[in-house]
Amino acid sequence: MGENAMDKAKGKAKEMMGKASGNDRMAAEGKTDQAKGKAKDAADGMRDKAEGMRDSFREDR
Secondary structure (H helix, E strand, O other): OOHHHHHHHHHHHHHHHHHHHOOHHHHHHHHHHHHHHHHHHHHHHHHHHHHHHHHHHHHOO
């Protein structure tokens, strides 16, 4: 399991624990952790696309 997936899973667990215990702060932290994992996924996807574009330009020469 990658680091991004771990952030999302940890965040979901934290959010659920926070909601179950009535701890709004913990629930909010869980949502933040999930958002961080999703943002990292998006950044990784953009990096992969940029590398693919770079490679395609190099192959055309």
